Amino acid sequence: MKPSLLIATLSLLVLTDYACSLNILGIFPYHGKSHFIVFRIYLRELAKRGHNVTVISHFPEQDPPANYHDISLAGSIKAIEGEAPFQSSYLTLFIVSLYLAHAAVETCDVMLANDQVQRLIKEKPKFDVIVVEHFNSDCALGVAHKLQAPVVGIMSHILMPYHYQRFGIPYNPAYVPFHFLEGGTKPTLYQRVERTIVDFYFRQLNHYYTQRTNQNSLAKYFDDIPPLEDLAREIKFLLIYQHFILTGSRLFPSNVIEIAGFHVVDAKPLTGDLKKFVDEAEHGVIFISFGSVVRASTMPADKVQEVIKVMQQLPQRFIWKWEDKTLLVDKKKLYTASWLPQVDILGHPKTLAFLSHAGNGGTTEAIHYGVPVVAMPVAGDQPANAAAIEESGLGVQLQVRDLTAENLLNAFKKVLDPKFQQRVKEVSRAYHDRPMSPMDTAIYWTEYAAKHSNFNFRTPAADVPFYQFINLDVALVLIAMFSIYVVLVSALIKKCCCSKKVVKTTGKTEKKKSKRA
Template sequence: MKSIILAFTLSIALVHTANALNILGIFPYHGTSHFLVFRVYLLGLVNKGHNVTVISHFPEKNPPPNYHSISLAGTLEILKDDMPIEKSYKTIFNTGLFLTSTGKENCEVMLKNKKVRDLVHSKAKFDVIVVEQFNSDCAFGIAYKLNAPVVGMMSHILMPWHYRRLGIPYNTAYVPFHFLEGGSKPTLYQRIERVIFDVYFRTLYYFVTQRSDQNTLAQYYDDIPPLEDLAREMKFLLVYHNFVLTGSRLFPPNVIEVGGYHVARAKSLAGALKTFIEGAKHGVVYISFGSVINPTSLSPEKVQAIMDVMSQLPQRFIWKWNNKTLAVAHDKLYTGNWLPQIDILGHPNTLAFFSHAGMGGTTEAIHYGVPMVAMPVLGDQPANGAAIEESGLGVQVQIKDLNKDNLLAAFRKVLDPKFREGVKQISKAWHDRPMRPLDTAIYWTEYAARHRNFTFRAAAADTPLYQHFYLDIMGVLFISLYVITKVFSLLLSLCKSKPTVKTVKANDKKTSKKSKRE
């Protein structure tokens, strides 16, 4: 009996090993908030038994046996808590410059790394390569050298340059723009903004970032095709969307919505935080502006407006705050420079979430059915804020409009029991999927490895611009109309000229008769 059990266990282990894939993950961006999302996916691949090698600035401290880090740590300062709370056209223009400069840095740092170059030089065999799609396409060059199918990953909504390469329709009238307000119902002014900034961001990306990355790659490898061509060969893009939150989009089948896979099960709170939140008879409101935006950069007037709202509401407040400068009674406000956000949002006593509308926190809020007051600042936050409002998850307060009256009205709306019940229903719809989002992400990664010789790109991605904008059809119709007009004009002139000839002949006959009489 023991021998039968041993043989059965061995056969399962052999099948499991045979199905294991060799996967390379390339995540050269040095932003904490992005990698926190990707880490959950990468460890999910490891838990499925795959061998995973990861190029990133965030090596695992205690990695599983089948997780291998190629560390870029220490080459760039990690981006965290250094962005001011400021919203203006200047901020948006600077965002474009930031993306350009960091994309260049990320490519240079990655290619300078000896372990990365050794990986390419050794022609390591990978079944699939997963690359972050954000501020650089440099990773496609490495994937090309390793001759493996590519799956793209995002921790946010689409960037402006992703629509064309994936054949996704983009129309300013109904497609939210990454960096701007308006959502799917923009005003005329907001549509004009979108056109201008769409040209700005795509111009920077195509003519500065991609050219820079191409030149950097050329310093090491002399056979890298144009990066935009390599990007179009991507098998799938796993985008951090779900239509319950972000609305229905016209995505082709190779763009897969996996929004929310990073949200873990909430754990029990402990210590003073547990005592504070469970002792709140009227519940608590959680405030956090994420890992990138520095809350202490709020003006004193706006901080005071938030404090005044606290005094007007019966709820207790928990605020992710970097120092202890807030003078509020301890039974009203709990602060900390680090807080277990998921555990707080998952606690039944948490009634609302005041946030900058980052995609990570937003998906955590909808996961646990917590209404939001969104105050978007930069990046994808304006688009996320619009999605929060349009989906019914919460309301927005723009930073320029942040005062006691507006914020108090926003909180009273989301704290209303009817509103909170609606958010619970939205959360139920969010969870109602045929597969868990993490399982979906892993499945399509494995699918790309199993069917590496197939192309899943939408035909729209290969359509030339002149066909996309019907220029050839309009040209044919214009020429045809021109020819028809000319022919009709010629026939008309001929018809008019015939009576004139007859009249001339008749006059000639009359003249000849008259001359004979004379």
């Protein structure tokens, strides 16, 4: 190749790369570490692919790429880790709902009060697309509105109750799993009633408290923020962290994209004592972890003893993410640590089962590596995830209230069965079989929103009033028509009956007159 042609080609490649490079803002005001673990991989990949990425979050990077910039909220609120109680009840659900509402208000206020955030809004740099976490607050949409850029929402879990209507997604408690409750796609009558009540409660709490308070917080700084629900309907795409092989098919519009799995990295070889423990496990190992939100050491002592009884009855060794040193079990049988390389353990060929709280991150990692799960949900989206685990064939579920040595032993025996293990491998293969990788899918639609920002991708169902969405007006018209028909027929029958009586009465009168004559 001639030098001049080579230079021209390289220049073209550089200019093409420059032309494709986007200026992206990520807004992640929620202080939950388990959420940001997922988003971090995506944000770093955006930077790796040449985009200029600015991130508002509580979790600044320690070694950011040159084109990755943090606006740190760290230290303003304590990051959430190991806070959830190890119990499941209506009281726990009520406490969780109040916590989410309070956190939505607090994180909004903290973000808006940040000097760097205010400077960013004042300077209004041009962003090609803004990515916001779609969770318990829409406050970030107000900031995005001030910066006048298309918005992509991203989630680390399934839909919250108040997300369905804004995207025109049908919610029917008869077959759509509910974020906080049991029952999956086959709820009982009791569970359908339960879902209907709890769904109404969460939507009202979000509308009348969270959104209104966030709106007032934004109004302290800006006087031109439209209603947050209206801004939510303007979101170009929602990247949702689920996949139909695990959660089942859903009726999503075209701008809701399933992207589960992009945070799962390749498993690395185990090291040190953990490697030795696993290598010497003649019958394989069972991994126990309840994630970063639930501390296993808060499990009631009687439940812990039930788990230990099961360990003594199975030939497998156990690895347990345990935060203190109170477990008195033979070290040849049980390995504990406050932190464990979860992906590396799940990716190890000797890992045969996973006792989990059914958090979305761990569940995604389990299906990625084809490890059967015994799901024991505690709070949040875990009950819905646990139901999906069982329905998909990835594992079985066991409620905390039902945790006994006998029930847990039966659950482990079921998932350790070779036929069950083979089925899980088939589920995992189907999960991996996609036209694009999860990361490529997430990046593609983010870039698409920036390239085609003048288009609106939402379904018309999102703009239809609720009474029309459920065809209430049509039903009332049909009921009115039927009622009118019944009234008219009744009136006609009554008139006919009256006419016959008159004729009959007239006939009798005429006969009497003729006889007298």
